[in-house]
Every structure is written in structure tokens, then in C-alpha cells.
Amino acid sequence: MSCDFECLSCDAANYKLMEKARNEKIETVWDRAEAMQPQCGFGEMGLCCTNCAMGPCRIVKVSEDGPKKGICGADEDTIASRNLARSIAAGSSAHSDHGRDIAHALYHAAKNPESGYKVKNHKKLISLAKEWGIDTENQDIKDIAANVAKTALEEFGKPFGNLRFIQRAPEDRKKIWNKMNVTPRAIDRDIVEVLHSTHIGCDADYRNIMTTAIRAALSDGWGGSMIGTELSDILFGVPEPHEIEANLGVLKEDEVNLVIHGHEPTLSEAILIAVNDPELIELAKKQGAEGINLVGMCCTGNEIAMRHGIPMAGNFFQQELAIVTGAVDAMVVDVQCIMPALSQVAKCYHTKLITTSPKAKIPGAIHMQFNEEEAIESAKRIVKEAVMNFKNRQGNIFIPQEKSKGFVGYSNEAIINALDKVTNSTAHPSGTVKPLADAIKSGVLRGAVAIVGCNNHKVLHDKGHVELAKELIKNDVLVVTTGCGAYACIKAGLMSKEARGLCGKGLATVCELVNIPPVLHMGSCVDISRILLLLSELAKFMNVDIKDLPVAGAAPEWMSEKALSIGTYVVASGVYTMLGVAPQVTGSDNLTRFLTNDVKDIYGGYFDIESDPKEAAKKIISCIEEKRKILSI
Numbered sequence: 001m002s003c004d005f006e007c008l009s010c011d012a013a014n015y016k017l018m019e020k021a022r023n024e025k026i027e028t029v030w031d032r033a034e035a036m037q038p039q040c041g042f043g044e045m046g047l048c049c050t051n052c053a054m055g056p057c058r059i060v061k062v063s064e065d066g067p068k069k070g071i072c073g074a075d076e077d078t079i080a081s082r083n084l085a086r087s088i089a090a091g092s093s094a095h096s097d098h099g100r101d102i103a104h105a106l107y108h109a110a111k112n113p114e115s116g117y118k119v120k121n122h123k124k125l126i127s128l129a130k131e132w133g134i135d136t137e138n139q140d141i142k143d144i145a146a147n148v149a150k151t152a153l154e155e156f157g158k159p160f161g162n163l164r165f166i167q168r169a170p171e172d173r174k175k176i177w178n179k180m181n182v183t184p185r186a187i188d189r190d191i192v193e194v195l196h197s198t199h200i201g202c203d204a205d206y207r208n209i210m211t212t213a214i215r216a217a218l219s220d221g222w223g224g225s226m227i228g229t230e231l232s233d234i235l236f237g238v239p240e241p242h243e244i245e246a247n248l249g250v251l252k253e254d255e256v257n258l259v260i261h262g263h264e265p266t267l268s269e270a271i272l273i274a275v276n277d278p279e280l281i282e283l284a285k286k287q288g289a290e291g292i293n294l295v296g297m298c299c300t301g302n303e304i305a306m307r308h309g310i311p312m313a314g315n316f317f318q319q320e321l322a323i324v325t326g327a328v329d330a331m332v333v334d335v336q337c338i339m340p341a342l343s344q345v346a347k348c349y350h351t352k353l354i355t356t357s358p359k360a361k362i363p364g365a366i367h368m369q370f371n372e373e374e375a376i377e378s379a380k381r382i383v384k385e386a387v388m389n390f391k392n393r394q395g396n397i398f399i400p401q402e403k404s405k406g407f408v409g410y411s412n413e414a415i416i417n418a419l420d421k422v423t424n425s426t427a428h429p430s431g432t433v434k435p436l437a438d439a440i441k442s443g444v445l446r447g448a449v450a451i452v453g454c455n456n457h458k459v460l461h462d463k464g465h466v467e468l469a470k471e472l473i474k475n476d477v478l479v480v481t482t483g484c485g486a487y488a489c490i491k492a493g494l495m496s497k498e499a500r501g502l503c504g505k506g507l508a509t510v511c512e513l514v515n516i517p518p519v520l521h522m523g524s525c526v527d528i529s530r531i532l533l534l535l536s537e538l539a540k541f542m543n544v545d546i547k548d549l550p551v552a553g554a555a556p557e558w559m560s561e562k563a564l565s566i567g568t569y570v571v572a573s574g575v576y577t578m579l580g581v582a583p584q585v586t587g588s589d590n591l592t593r594f595l596t597n598d599v600k601d602i603y604g605g606y607f608d609i610e611s612d613p614k615e616a617a618k619k620i621i622s623c624i625e626e627k628r629k630i631l632s633i
């Protein structure tokens, strides 16, 4: 590496591990990023097409010479928009397939006692059943759960009509979607349509390609992701605020360390039950360990932190470093954001990398299929593998001391409850967003921003999230966060109550009164659907559309196709969205203009790109103030 570790990450827990990795000749994401330079200019601009075997075709943009069209005649607009649309479809498919797996788990909870799953939140189940017109009178709770699960599964491939959750959006939003023909119909159908229409010789009109892609993205936010979140709450409980620890310092020298990494709570919830099994704890003690230490990584870590207080070990860029500690006895993974490089790193230590999903196997890892039909038994077999590996620890173990504390678990229900507790409930019906609307209208809170998404070597690790959050709270803007952004914020202390000291006067007062930190942890990437619902409720309460609210979205370090899908459905839901990394579209001036300008007139939301967090904060605050002016508040 050509620079000090400080210019690669702003998390001090990483520095000694980066040095350990270097000394032990372990290659990490930062080494590979450096080796990849310079990155392909055609790919960077979205101008390379591999959609058919006549290609690859590349459009030369930087000089007069060179091809301006692919062999089939596709121009830069067609090629860049097709590439983007396919990425959005892939992102939507990942979140939505996650949602489908949760629906299957709910069905198992209802019908299959062998699964070990149980419906935890009957109130939310009945409420959703009623919303979907499912009979709940004198019905057994398991039958209601089975019917809700089946109805959710039908959302993926129903032949007629639109997605059920669309009804939750404000009326004006639904009108815009209908007018633009982007109202999502069935999740699988909307994703398949992107793949079909971007096949060679199909759609060549970049605006029409984006219409199809926007519909697939809305199928994610208001479909697959929302199913994932709502059904997870029903199965595993609605998150409530509680304090937890975060960063690699949560690993323990004297216990079996099991890192659960990936996305779906179906696996992590079962692993959590298994690590508390007295026989497995006893077995761990027989191996010389004091117990079993379960910690989370990436979004599955967010899920079990939110619901059970399990420590959050680290985000996307810390997955290799966790193994470099030499103290991880097993890293158990399911789907999404799992670097294939992990198997190489694990080989250099005693760590067992255990894949569990038929959708994500990694050469060099041990595959132990996780079977939802007998979830707890599957999970126990996996945990046993970790426990038996404790005695194989060897060599140089180093666990950094760095860890911080913060509050997680701010579901919409929890936010509304917290606000209810401090406001006069006779002044407003409890369980509404009125206190939030009042705080925004009065100007005590200038607005709210969701900081979401990943890590990306193009931005100094965690700095994009942390600096943006600090600038916003300093200016009385409440921050909510999910995904790897949530890890960055909790590690930096921004989810502690003491972080009020970093806020402007208005936000500090709200935090003091409501007893909340200024940065609220709202969960995993699929839980951005919670944010959509909160915005929707706020807009309905204030009698405006989502596009009129003084709010924004930001993805300072995004990298995944899921993030592209999220950004697209957030913009199409009416929200100004700031990206810290430019998407691979800049080779098409028309498409770039469409995304950063034209969509504003159609949907109200639009993309902006700014890599400097302080500049990004300025632009976001100016957008929020502009909205306030229009609302005359």
C-alpha cells in the first residue's frame, strides 16, 4: 500500500489489523483496489456492452475517433441505460428474494413445527392480515400466518393488478406512478421485464428503459423489501431501542467467536437460538472456551442487533480484518456482500468459512446447507462446527480494543412511541406522527436525512457516512441510517446519547426531550422500506406529497446493485438523493441529465453527486431549506 492506513479508513480499529495483514502477507480489499488502478474508463462511464456475443462493444467518448455505436447500432444512451437498468433489476431481485425467503419462513412457522420458527408479533400479523383483506375473525393464529405468507408469496408472480403495499403511498404519489406507468405490478414480472427489454434488439429508448427500471426498483422498495421488513417483524419481533456494542473489539479472546455475516434473519435468528443451547455451551466449555460469542457483520448483524442486542462487529470493509484477528472460529454467511476473498483469508488462519445458502457457495469454504424446514437443527450443526474449531486457534491472535456503545432498534413503532411518551397525548391521538410533524413545522428540526449504503474504496472507509452525519446533526437535521452506514455511525459514537453535544440547539433539545440519539438506527438495507412508510405517514399527516417534505437520502459510500435499486425507488418516491460515488452512467449525457435533472419534474426526487461530505451536506441542507420555503414553514 502506498499510503498510511489513515488514508484508507477513519476507523482506528482497522489500523493494527491492516498492519497485521500486511506483515502476514494477507491481501485485503484495499490492496486489490490499488492493484486494479487505473480502472477501465469504458466501464466507469457505462459504455461497454456485453449484451450479445457480437460484442463486447465499447463507445469511444473521449476523442473524435473510435466507434460511436455498437455493432448492432446501439448508441451511448442505449448502452448506458441498459447497463444501469440491468443493475437495478439485479439489486431489486436480491432484496426481493430475501423478502420471499422470509415469507417462506413465515409459512413454515405456521405449518411446520419442525422448523422451530414461531410467530412473535401477533398484533402486527393481524393488522397486516386485515390490511390485505384476510379473514381474522375466530381464526387460528397459525392459519392467519399461513394466509399472510401465501398472499405475500403471490405478490411475486400474480398475473393481474398492482402490488398491495402501493396502497400505503400518498394519493398524489400513486397518481404520478400511474401517469408514468411505473406502478409496480408483480415483483418477479417487473424484474423480468427489465431483463427482456434490455436484451439485444429490444428497447433502445433510454427514457423508456428507465421507466421499466424504475418500476422494477419500486417493486423492491414497496414490494420485496417491504415484505422482508414487515414479515420479519411479525416472525422475529418489532425492534425496540436498546444499547449495544460495536466494532471489532467485540470479539473475545476466551470465547468461541462466531461471526454471522450476510443478510437474511431467517439464518441469524436460528443461529442465535443455537448459540444459547445449553449442550452447545457445555461443549464449548469442554473445548476450553468460556462460552460462545455471537457477533454480527453487515446487514444480518443489523437485524440481530436491532432485535436482540447482539454486538455489531463491523461493516462491509471489515469482513477480512475480522478473520485477520486470528480469533474468529467461524464466519457463517448466507447471501449478499460476502467477499469471495474471504476463503483465501480464512485459509491463512484456523477460521472456518461456512456458506449456508444454495444461492451463494464459495470455492474453498465449507458448505453446510441451512434448511428452513428444520432451521434450529441446521443452525445447531453449524454452531457445533464453530465450537469444535476453538481448540485449533494458533499463532498470533490480536483483537483491537476499539469498540463503542450506541442505541439501535428505532423501528417506526419505536420512534412514534418515543415521541408519544413526551408529548401531551390529549393534544393528539397517540401513535401518530404529529409530534414529528410539529417538530419539523416549528423549525426545531430543519428536516431529516437517511444515510444508507455500503463501503467503497473510492471513498475513505466510513468517512463519507460519519462526516456527512456530523455536518447534518450540527445543522439540526435528524439522521436516520441503515446498512453499513449504520455501522459507521455507531462506531463513531453518533448513536450514543452523548452525541447530542455535536448537534445544533434544536436537534439537541429534541434528543434531550425524547431521550434519543441524533442518529437513529433503523435497521438493514431492506429496512429502508421502514423509512418509505415513515415518510408516507408524515406526508399524509401534513397533507402533502413525499416530494414536498424537507427530507433527503444519501449514500456516501455505496457500491452494490442493491444500492442502485434503493436510490432509484427513493428518487421515484419523491426524495432528493445524494450519491458520494458516481454511478457508471456518465458516458451518456442524456441519461446523466435524466437522472440528475429531468426526473425532478416528473417524480420530485432526483440524484445529485458529491464526493466531499461537507459539500454534500451543504447541498442537502440547501435542498431542505428550499422545501421548507415552499411549504412556508
Ligand code: SF4
Binding pocket: 049, 050, 051, 052, 053, 054, 055, 056, 057, 069, 070, 071, 072, 073, 074, 079, 200, 201
Ligand atoms: Fe454490441 Fe449491440 Fe451486442 Fe451490445 S447488444 S454487445 S452493443 S452488438
Ligand code: MSK
Binding pocket: 298, 299, 315, 316, 336, 337, 452, 453, 454, 455, 482, 483, 484, 485, 524, 525, 559, 560, 562, 563
Ligand atoms: S450490507 S448492500 S455493503 S449496506 Fe446490506 Fe452493507 Fe451495502 Fe451490503
